[in-house]
Amino acid sequence: MAQSSPQRDRSPAPDATAEFKRRLDLAAAETETLLGELLGPEPAAGERMRPARLLEAMRYSTLGGGKRFRPFLVVETAALFQVPRTRALMTAAALELIHCYSLIHDDLPAMDNDDLRRGRPTAHKAYDEATAILAGDGLLTFAFDVLSRPEAHPDPAVRIELVSALARNSGLGGMAGGQMLDLAAEGRFGGESKPLGLHDVKLLQAMKTGALLRFGCMSGAILGSADAEQRRALDRYGSAIGESFQIADDLLDIAGDAATVGKATGKDTAANKATVITALGVDGAKRKLTAVVAEAEGAVAIFGADAAVLQAAARFVADRRS
Amino acid sequence: MAQSSPQRDRSPAPDATAEFKRRLDLAAAETETLLGELLGPEPAAGERMRPARLLEAMRYSTLGGGKRFRPFLVVETAALFQVPRTRALMTAAALELIHCYSLIHDDLPAMDNDDLRRGRPTAHKAYDEATAILAGDGLLTFAFDVLSRPEAHPDPAVRIELVSALARNSGLGGMAGGQMLDLAAEGRFGGESKPLGLHDVKLLQAMKTGALLRFGCMSGAILGSADAEQRRALDRYGSAIGESFQIADDLLDIAGDAATVGKATGKDTAANKATVITALGVDGAKRKLTAVVAEAEGAVAIFGADAAVLQAAARFVADRRS
Numbered sequence: 001m002a003q004s005s006p007q008r009d010r011s012p013a014p015d016a017t018a019e020f021k022r023r024l025d026l027a028a029a030e031t032e033t034l035l036g037e038l039l040g041p042e043p044a045a046g047e048r049m050r051p052a053r054l055l056e057a058m059r060y061s062t063l064g065g066g067k068r069f070r071p072f073l074v075v076e077t078a079a080l081f082q083v084p085r086t087r088a089l090m091t092a093a094a095l096e097l098i099h100c101y102s103l104i105h106d107d108l109p110a111m112d113n114d115d116l117r118r119g120r121p122t123a124h125k126a127y128d129e130a131t132a133i134l135a136g137d138g139l140l141t142f143a144f145d146v147l148s149r150p151e152a153h154p155d156p157a158v159r160i161e162l163v164s165a166l167a168r169n170s171g172l173g174g175m176a177g178g179q180m181l182d183l184a185a186e187g188r189f190g191g192e193s194k195p196l197g198l199h200d201v202k203l204l205q206a207m208k209t210g211a212l213l214r215f216g217c218m219s220g221a222i223l224g225s226a227d228a229e230q231r232r233a234l235d236r237y238g239s240a241i242g243e244s245f246q247i248a249d250d251l252l253d254i255a256g257d258a259a260t261v262g263k264a265t266g267k268d269t270a271a272n273k274a275t276v277i278t279a280l281g282v283d284g285a286k287r288k289l290t291a292v293v294a295e296a297e298g299a300v301a302i303f304g305a306d307a308a309v310l311q312a313a314a315r316f317v318a319d320r321r322s
Numbered sequence: 323m324a325q326s327s328p329q330r331d332r333s334p335a336p337d338a339t340a341e342f343k344r345r346l347d348l349a350a351a352e353t354e355t356l357l358g359e360l361l362g363p364e365p366a367a368g369e370r371m372r373p374a375r376l377l378e379a380m381r382y383s384t385l386g387g388g389k390r391f392r393p394f395l396v397v398e399t400a401a402l403f404q405v406p407r408t409r410a411l412m413t414a415a416a417l418e419l420i421h422c423y424s425l426i427h428d429d430l431p432a433m434d435n436d437d438l439r440r441g442r443p444t445a446h447k448a449y450d451e452a453t454a455i456l457a458g459d460g461l462l463t464f465a466f467d468v469l470s471r472p473e474a475h476p477d478p479a480v481r482i483e484l485v486s487a488l489a490r491n492s493g494l495g496g497m498a499g500g501q502m503l504d505l506a507a508e509g510r511f512g513g514e515s516k517p518l519g520l521h522d523v524k525l526l527q528a529m530k531t532g533a534l535l536r537f538g539c540m541s542g543a544i545l546g547s548a549d550a551e552q553r554r555a556l557d558r559y560g561s562a563i564g565e566s567f568q569i570a571d572d573l574l575d576i577a578g579d580a581a582t583v584g585k586a587t588g589k590d591t592a593a594n595k596a597t598v599i600t601a602l603g604v605d606g607a608k609r610k611l612t613a614v615v616a617e618a619e620g621a622v623a624i625f626g627a628d629a630a631v632l633q634a635a636a637r638f639v640a641d642r643r644s
Contacts, residue, residue: 046487047495048529053511054494054502105459110451129432130505133455134498137427137462141493144466148486157478163485164470165368171463172376173369176456180376183452189375207370 020312027075027092028068030085034093035062038146057127057135058142062100065118069317070095073216073241074223076310077234080303081224090152091162091219094143098170099212101139104132106179140170153223161222169211178208195278202243202276209249210242217241233299237310240296244317247289250275252320254282293318342634349397349414350390352407356415357384360468379449379457380464384422387440391639392417395538395563396545398632399556402625403546412474413484413541416465420492421534423461426454428501462492475545483544491533500530517600524565524598531571532564539563555624559632562618566639569611572597574642576604615640 039059043049071092078088107114107122108129115125124132146152147162168174181204183189185196196204217238221231254277277285296314300307361381365371393414400410429436429444430451437447446454468474469484490496503526505511507518518526539560543553576599599607618636622629 043495044490046490047493047499048525048533049499050495051499051502051506053506054499058494101459105455108455110455128511130510131502133427133430133432134502137423137458138494138498140459140462141489141498144485145489145493148482148489155478156482159482160470160478160485163466163482167463167467167470168366168368171369171467172380172460173365173372176460176463177369177371177373177376180373180453180456184373184375188452189450203370211370 016308016312017316020309020316023076023309024067024069024072024313024316027072028066030075030089031068031071031092031096032063034089035096038093038142039063044145053127053131054134054138057123057131058138060126061104061123061132061135062097062139065120066096066100068092068096069313070099070212070216072313073213073238073310074219076313077217077220077237078223080220080230080306081226083220083223087151087153088220088223090146090149091223092216094146094152094162094166095212095216095219097139097143097146098166098175101136101143102170102175102179102212104136104139108132111179111183158222158225162219165215165218165222169215174207174211175209178204178206178211182208198276198279201279205246205276206239206242209246210239213242213245214238229302233302236299237296237314240292240299241314241317244289244292244296244314247276247285247292248318248320250277251282251285251289289318338630338634339638342631342638345398345631346389346391346394346635346638349394350388352397352411353390353393353414353418354385356411357418360415360464361385366467375449375453376456376460379445379453380460382448383426383445383454383457384419384461387442388418388422390414390418391635392421392534392538394635395535395560396541398635399539399542399559400545402542402552402628403548405542405545409473409475410542410545412468412471413545414538416468416474416484416488417534417538417541419461419465419468420488420497423458423465424492424497424501424534426458426461430454433501433505480544480547484541487537487540487544491537496529496533497531500526500528500533504530520598520601523601527568527598528561528564531568532561535564535567536560551624555621558621559618559636562614562621563636563639566611566614566618566636569598569607569614570640570642572599573604573607573611611640 036059039055039062041050041052041055071089074092074095075085075088078091079085103117104123106112107117108124114122116122120126122132123135127135143166144163147159147166149159152162153159170176181200185200185204214235215238217234218231220226221234224230226234253275275285276288280288293314297311300310303310358381361377361384363372363374363377393411396414396417397407397410400413401407425439426445428434429439430446436444438444442448444454445457449457465488466485469481469488471481474484475481492498503522507522507526536557537560539556540553542548543556546552548556575597597607598610602610615636619633622632625632
């Protein structure tokens with residue numbers, strides 16, 4: 001895979017890459033611990049009790065897997081503003097809860113009908129469809145519970161801004177809307193299934209995949225009370241990360257093998273899913289990916305050396321093998 | 323039906339009942355208008371666009387039906403504290419969005435498998451399962467967007483308290499958890515299907531149905547910055563309303579006919595769903611209902627004449643025919 005990487009002719013400092021991986025793993029471990037605590041058996045104030053089967057399905061779909069790249073983005077963009085790490089991790093956990101709910105619902109038979117996720121049976125296979133639907137609903141709802149807690153930020157105005165941003169990036173005009181556009185592009189609703197134009201593909205992906213990644217970056221700015229210029233920089237970075245994430249995913253889908261990726265591959269092409277590759281071709285998509293990574297790196301240059309790990313993250317997104 | 327009402331030997335002032343119905347209809351009309359505006363085609367700040375099919379399914383499942391009893395509870399408990407009506411209606415709309423999402427998901431083939439709701443095809447029948455799942459997700463997410471807006475309350479601390487309370491009453495430890503307990507009580511997960519004891523039935527119903535009604539009443543106290551005694555009063559009222567709502571529903575399920583109710587009846591019994599009737603019998607349930615209505619009326623007596631419409635509402639819940 002290394003030979004086919006669009007980054008092969010660049011030489012990022014090995015230190016930056018190693019440091020990025022160290023911090024990614026750290027954010028993942030801390031997020032995992034926090035999610036495990038938040039999803040404990042004891043009801044929170046105002047809850048009656050937590051039904052065992054539902055809690056178990058929510059834990060199954062949330063714990064023990066995933067790179068936690070979204071939590072990493074929250075924690076590291078917040079670190080630019082010296083936001084206390086335990087505070088940033090609450091938002092990181094909330095974002096990951098939304099991501100995990102979306103995976104459960106997207107995997108359902110009525111949606112993408114996937115049996116395997118991260119090399120394990122999907123929630124509706126491990127449990128059943130009703131439990132999977134409720135587990136997704138429970139995780140989605142719980143994300144807003146987590147953001148509402150004082151531990152997320154002492155200022156209620158900051159917490160409510162996070163609630164608003166997360167809702168808009170994950171709902172009708174964000175991730176859920178993007179999934180709807182994706183299903184429509186497959187011709188699921190009686191329309192013709194034909195490759196979308198580049199504009200529509202980018203819009204679809206900016207909503208379906210990009211919106212949550214963008215929230216991850218913007219939430220650091222919100223938590224850190226960033227000024228307008230810093231917000232714009234992180235917004236641009238987040239959008240570029242989202243775009244490169246999706247292009248890399250599409251390239252991976254063509255090149256990857258099931259053993260590495262841990263889910264069925266070649267599937268997007270089979271279902272005639274709209275991707276940048278159908279619009280630009282493989283070589284065009286690789287060139288585009290290189291440009292978008294450069295855009296991400298440039299966007300956060302205003303933060304100087306502090307942004308090195310975020311710049312390494314942008315390269316990682318393009319280079320990743322799974 | 324009037325003869326079988328447990329309230330037939332009481333004589334509430336006809337004025338109070340008429341006034342209640344007038345205010346219920348008013349709250350319904352205002353909530354409908356606001357929901358129609360909120361669910362308009364224009365994206366809010368931070369949204370990319372609103373996909374037409376998803377928006378349409380969300381509107382289909384939200385507008386043009388329902389008594390809007392939950393919004394009524396928000397508006398009228400808030401009115402005890404002179405909360406501006408336009409402000410209370412935002413919370414009323416958010417609560418109704420949660421209620422409507424839960425109906426969509428509960429109706430899905432994998433859940434209760436209902437084809438009819440309020441005399442119309444359910445969302446997955448009018449559209450398709452994938453669209454119905456996404457419409458539910460979209461409405462659930464949108465509820466928190468609505469609560470996060472300054473129009474809901476100028477003080478972010480109040481808005482974040484509403485977010486927390488709504489999340490806990492509708493999630494794992496509230497409504498979604500109650501639906502899980504209900505499915506489990508039907509023996510859906512391999513366990514035996516046997517009638518639950520009274521304690522478990524009450525817990526299940528307090529979560530599945532009661533939690534949102536209780537939020538409706540508590541949100542008035544939150545919006546109105548109520549003192550501790552007033553909060554306790556509205557909490558007791560909300561719990562009693564929730565309990566009477568569910569008992570009346572169960573009695574209706576046995577006595578009702580499909581034409582009146584607009585959905586299949588006798589179904590709970592057929593599926594051996596846990597109800598208070600299986601625990602107490604029909605006459606026992608009717609006696610219990612009378613007692614719970616009296617409890618609701620008594621709980622809000624501290625508000626004097628201002629509480630008359632809430633007391634009439636408690637009687638309505640017990641007397642309703644659909």
